Amino acid sequence: MRLGYFTMPMHPEHRSPTDTLHEDREAIILADKLGFHDAFVGEHLTEKTENIVSSLLFLATLIPSTKTIKLATGTSTLSQWHPAMIASHAAMFDHLAKGRFIFGISAGVLRCDAEALQILEQDRQKRFVDCIDVITEIWKRDPPYDIDLPGNQFKVTTRTQSRFEIGRGHLYKPYQKPRPEIVGTVVAPFSKGVIEMGAKDFHPLSANFLLAKWLPSHWQNYTEGKRRVGQVPDPNDWRIARTIFVADDDKTARRYAIEDAASPYRFYWKMMHTKMKMGGREGVFKTHREQPDSEITEDYVLGNLVIHGTPDKVADEILKLREETGEFGELVYAGMDWVDPALTKRSMELMATEVMPRINAAIGGAGEAKRAAVAAT
Numbered sequence: 001m002r003l004g005y006f007t008m009p010m011h012p013e014h015r016s017p018t019d020t021l022h023e024d025r026e027a028i029i030l031a032d033k034l035g036f037h038d039a040f041v042g043e044h045l046t047e048k049t050e051n052i053v054s055s056l057l058f059l060a061t062l063i064p065s066t067k068t069i070k071l072a073t074g075t076s077t078l079s080q081w082h083p084a085m086i087a088s089h090a091a092m093f094d095h096l097a098k099g100r101f102i103f104g105i106s107a108g109v110l111r112c113d114a115e116a117l118q119i120l121e122q123d124r125q126k127r128f129v130d131c132i133d134v135i136t137e138i139w140k141r142d143p144p145y146d147i148d149l150p151g152n153q154f155k156v157t158t159r160t161q162s163r164f165e166i167g168r169g170h171l172y173k174p175y176q177k178p179r180p181e182i183v184g185t186v187v188a189p190f191s192k193g194v195i196e197m198g199a200k201d202f203h204p205l206s207a208n209f210l211l212a213k214w215l216p217s218h219w220q221n222y223t224e225g226k227r228r229v230g231q232v233p234d235p236n237d238w239r240i241a242r243t244i245f246v247a248d249d250d251k252t253a254r255r256y257a258i259e260d261a262a263s264p265y266r267f268y269w270k271m272m273h274t275k276m277k278m279g280g281r282e283g284v285f286k287t288h289r290e291q292p293d294s295e296i297t298e299d300y301v302l303g304n305l306v307i308h309g310t311p312d313k314v315a316d317e318i319l320k321l322r323e324e325t326g327e328f329g330e331l332v333y334a335g336m337d338w339v340d341p342a343l344t345k346r347s348m349e350l351m352a353t354e355v356m357p358r359i360n361a362a363i364g365g366a367g368e369a370k371r372a373a374v375a376a377t
Helices: 015-033 055-060 085-094 113-118 124-139 193-200 212-228 250-259 264-278 298-305 311-325 342-376
Strands: 002-007 036-043 069-074 102-105 181-186 203-206 240-245 306-307 329-332
Touching: 002 015, 002 240, 002 342, 015 036, 015 055, 015 342, 036 055, 036 102, 055 069, 085 102, 085 124, 102 124, 181 193, 181 240, 181 264, 193 203, 193 212, 203 212, 212 311, 240 250, 240 311, 240 342, 250 264, 250 298, 250 306, 264 298, 264 306, 298 306, 306 311, 311 342, 329 342
Parallel strands: 002 036, 002 329, 036 069, 069 102, 102 181, 181 203, 203 240, 240 306, 240 329
Antiparallel strands: none
16 A cells, blocks of 8 residues: 545634645655655635645656656646636646656545636536546647646647747647546535546545545446446556654654644634535534534544554554455555654654555555465355
C-alpha cells in the first residue's frame, strides 16, 4: 500500500495567507523527504479558510523543492475553465515537473465560486464532463483539431488561424504519454460518477469526509464502469483518504486530535460539518439515511472520522478499514493546520516510518498465508 498526502488546505480565517501558503509548502516538502508517493492540493476561489486559489500555481513552486513525490491537483475545478486553457496549463506543468504530475479533477461544488464567475445558474456538472472530454481529445489529436463532440458545449479549433510554418496553431501535449494519470475525488455514497471514471480509465480517490461503511460502494461502481468497457479493475488504482494523527503515546494523540478546543482536527471537522450542512450534503456523515440530523454533532463526526493513536493502534485501525473496504492501493493522509508544528511533523514521520511498514508487513504476511493455503489444496 502506498502512502499519499492530501490538503484542502484548511486554515483559521485569522491566519495570514503568507504564513499558511509557506506552511503548506513545508508539509509537502517534508512528505517528499519521508517518501510519500504523491501530494494532492485543493483549490477554491472565494473561501478564506481554504486559500489556495490555483493548485497548479501552488504546486509549480514545489517542483524544484522536491525530488520524487508526484504533485497532484486535488482538484482542478473544471467547471470554471475552458478546456483549451486548462489542458494547456496542465500539459505545461507536466513538462515542468518531467512527469511528476497527477491531474486531479472535479466539477467544483462551491456555489460562491460559481457566483463570482457568473456560472451559478449553469449546469456545472455538465460543464465538468464536457471540459474533461475535450481536454482528453486535445491531448490525443494533432492540430488544427476541429473538436466538436456531440452535445458538448465546448468547441476547439485553430483551423483558420494556424500557421504551421512558424509553429502557430498548436496546443500543448503532456510530457507523459499518452497522458498523465487522471484522478477524480469521490464524496457521495454510491456515486454514479465513479462508474464513468471506470469506463474512462480515470482513478477514484474516496474522500476522507465519508464514513468507512460507504467506501465499498465506490469500488463496486468503479468495477461496474471497468467491466462495461471490457476491462479488469485494478485495486492499486483506488485511493482512500482518511484523517489521521499519530503520536508517540495515546494520551497525546487523543488530546491533540479530539479533546483540545484548539485542536486542528476539531477545527477542520467543525468547518466541514458546517459546510456540508450548508450545502445539503450532511448525509455523508450518516450511518443510514434515516439517521436524525440532531445526531450528527461535532463530537460524533470527530469520533467517526479521525483515526488517532500510537503507530500500532493506527496501523490496526487501517488494517481494520482494509478488511471492511477490500484491497486498495493508496492510503491518503489528510493534512491539517499546524497548531503544533512539532506534533504535526512527528505524526507524518511516524506515519511514514512506522505505521506504513507495519501495514505492509501485515498485508504481505496475509498474502503469503493465502498463497500457501491455495498451494496446499
